Amino acid sequence: MGRRLLGAAVTGPGVAAIALENVTLGYDRRPAVHHLSGVIAAGELLAVCGPNGGGKSTLLNGLAGLIAPMGGRIGRGGAAARDFAYLPQAAQLDRAFPISVADFVALGALRRKGIFGRIDQAESDRVANAVAAVGLEGFETRVIGELSGGQLQRALFARLMVEDGGVILLDEPFGAIDAATTDDLLALVAAWRAEGRTVVAALHELDLVRRAFPKTLLLAREAIFWGDTEKALTPGNLAAARAMARAHQADAAFCQRDESEPADAL
Amino acid sequence: MLYDALVAPFVDYPFMRRALVGALATALAGGPLGVFLLLRRMSLAGDALSHAILPGVALGYLAAGLSLPAMTLGGLGAGLVVALSSGAVARFSAQREDASLAAFYLVSLALGVALVSLKGSNVDLLHVLFGSALALDDTALYLLAGVATITLAALALFYRALAADTLDPVFLRRVSRFGEFAQYLFLSLVVLNLVAGFQALGTLMAVGLIMLPAAAARLWTQDLTRALLLAGVLGALSAYIGLALSFVAGLPAGPAIILAAGAIYFVSLVLGRAGGLIRNLTPRRHLEG
Numbered sequence: 001m002g003r004r005l006l007g008a009a010v011t012g013p014g015v016a017a018i019a020l021e022n023v024t025l026g027y028d029r030r031p032a033v034h035h036l037s038g039v040i041a042a043g044e045l046l047a048v049c050g051p052n053g054g055g056k057s058t059l060l061n062g063l064a065g066l067i068a069p070m071g072g073r074i075g076r077g078g079a080a081a082r083d084f085a086y087l088p089q090a091a092q093l094d095r096a097f098p099i100s101v102a103d104f105v106a107l108g109a110l111r112r113k114g115i116f117g118r119i120d121q122a123e124s125d126r127v128a129n130a131v132a133a134v135g136l137e138g139f140e141t142r143v144i145g146e147l148s149g150g151q152l153q154r155a156l157f158a159r160l161m162v163e164d165g166g167v168i169l170l171d172e173p174f175g176a177i178d179a180a181t182t183d184d185l186l187a188l189v190a191a192w193r194a195e196g197r198t199v200v201a202a203l204h205e206l207d208l209v210r211r212a213f214p215k216t217l218l219l220a221r222e223a224i225f226w227g228d229t230e231k232a233l234t235p236g237n238l239a240a241a242r243a244m245a246r247a248h249q250a251d252a253a254f255c256q257r258d259e260s261e262p263a264d265a266l
Numbered sequence: 267m268l269y270d271a272l273v274a275p276f277v278d279y280p281f282m283r284r285a286l287v288g289a290l291a292t293a294l295a296g297g298p299l300g301v302f303l304l305l306r307r308m309s310l311a312g313d314a315l316s317h318a319i320l321p322g323v324a325l326g327y328l329a330a331g332l333s334l335p336a337m338t339l340g341g342l343g344a345g346l347v348v349a350l351s352s353g354a355v356a357r358f359s360a361q362r363e364d365a366s367l368a369a370f371y372l373v374s375l376a377l378g379v380a381l382v383s384l385k386g387s388n389v390d391l392l393h394v395l396f397g398s399a400l401a402l403d404d405t406a407l408y409l410l411a412g413v414a415t416i417t418l419a420a421l422a423l424f425y426r427a428l429a430a431d432t433l434d435p436v437f438l439r440r441v442s443r444f445g446e447f448a449q450y451l452f453l454s455l456v457v458l459n460l461v462a463g464f465q466a467l468g469t470l471m472a473v474g475l476i477m478l479p480a481a482a483a484r485l486w487t488q489d490l491t492r493a494l495l496l497a498g499v500l501g502a503l504s505a506y507i508g509l510a511l512s513f514v515a516g517l518p519a520g521p522a523i524i525l526a527a528g529a530i531y532f533v534s535l536v537l538g539r540a541g542g543l544i545r546n547l548t549p550r551r552h553l554e555g
Binding site: 064065066082086088092093094096097098099104107110111114115116143163 | 436437441
């Protein structure tokens with residue numbers, strides 16, 4: 001995988017790809033991410049860890065622009081939410097739909113070509129490169145319903161590569177994936193980083209995070225810790241995250257925290 | 267003998283030719299539309315929408331009697347209101363689309379029955395429900411052909427968007443502004459075809475010519491483009507066989523066409539090469555890899 005995979009990505013040292021200012025996200029007035037502030041630098045490789053229900057998926061949904069913040073601001077460094085490539089947890093896809101792997105991966109070109117544009121030679125090459133990079137050569141004409149879970153995840157990664165986003169959001173990308181596939185996909189993530197892309201991934205396997213992600217946001221509705229991974233994933237922080245997650249209030253009052261005042265930055 | 271049944275009716279009688287043209291137009295556009303309904307798991311939504319059209323048709327009928335333009339406009343209005351608002355409810359409230367569609371169409375159907383009972387006899391209602399394929403005038407034919415043309419053009423033009431929206435709506439919404447509208451465009455096309463089809467076959471039978479050929483086509487092929495073509499072809503075949511059957515056996519045209527489509531569906535269900543009964547229940551030797 002030594003060759004350069006895809007086109008140019010927006011980058012530069014110290015440039016903020018994403019800036020969160022006192023962001024609250026959630027559903028039905030209940031915050032799943034509560035008063036979160038911080039900066040994700042361009043080219044950073046950030047893991048979002050935390051207990052189930054801690055707001056990892058909600059945060060990625062918010063970054064991808066699929067839900068609007070209930071409070072605060074999400075800055076995207078001049079980019080629009082739709083410029084971010086985003087891999088949701090795979091369940092939302094209709095796997096029974098009769099589409100070949102190659103066509104499925106080519107959907108990543110929709111952002112550039114729109115719904116009417118022709119998939120030209122350059123795009124076809126991009127698709128072929130992406131299919132090869134994820135190790136699905138020979139599967140191009142198979143329908144996606146015939147793929148195993150790991151192969152489908154590879155196809156989704158290939159579609160992400162064709163999207164060619166400067167910021168890539170991954171929600172539990174290695175959820176039910178075996179070690180070999182995980183290693184292959186992690187190598188892709190490393191290659192994206194080498195190309196200067198920003199990657200934010202929600203993950204629950206801490207060993208994997210320690211191995212491959214230099215920065216971690218430990219999230220349990222509020223940020224427990226945001227910084228270097230080895231400092232984030234200490235027993236003390238993890239225990240604090242678990243304790244936060246349990247405190248669900250059935251009769252929660254209105255949040256009185258000042259919206260204009262950023263919460264403690266980390 | 268075969269000539270008498272299959273060719274002579276259409277050569278000898280202009281009203282049979284008109285019926286054939288109208289039914290073919292309905293079938294050619296309806297089949298591909300049905301394939302998308304099937305893929306979206308909305309097979310029953312067509313049925314629900316056809317009921318939703320009734321109050322509009324009744325309003326048109328109350329206002330102008332048995333007038334095609336009035337009833338078509340009324341049906342189109344009612345169908346679009348129900349389809350688009352139930353889509354919007356699903357998008358912006360916590361309720362899912364099947365629940366909102368059911369609620370809207372039930373209210374709409376009740377309104378329709380109430381309106382029809384205010385004026386007019388049951389005979390008129392039967393006419394609306396079961397169509398009048400053997401009495402299509404020029405206006406009706408132009409309407410059917412026009413709707414079929416619009417539908418096929420829209421399906422071709424927005425094919426990529428409709429397919430992507432069916433496969434992965436969250437993805438399409440994220441990468442294209444059109445993601446928000448694909449669902450509404452599709453439902454509008456369904457309503458348009460149902461309203462046009464109620465002239466040729468009746469509101470209830472129009473759904474049959476959309477769903478049955480589509481369900482049959484999916485039993486023969488995994489490939490989407492082939493399924494779209496095949497659904498149109500099987501629908502056209504049903505229209506032709508059904509009309510001939512209605513002439514020979516003295517059956518009403520609408521039910522005869524749907525029975526023909528049903529026969530094709532059952533044959534496909536047994537023999538279909540992509541998931542038919544024989545294929546699925548017969549053990550076959552496994553491959554090497």
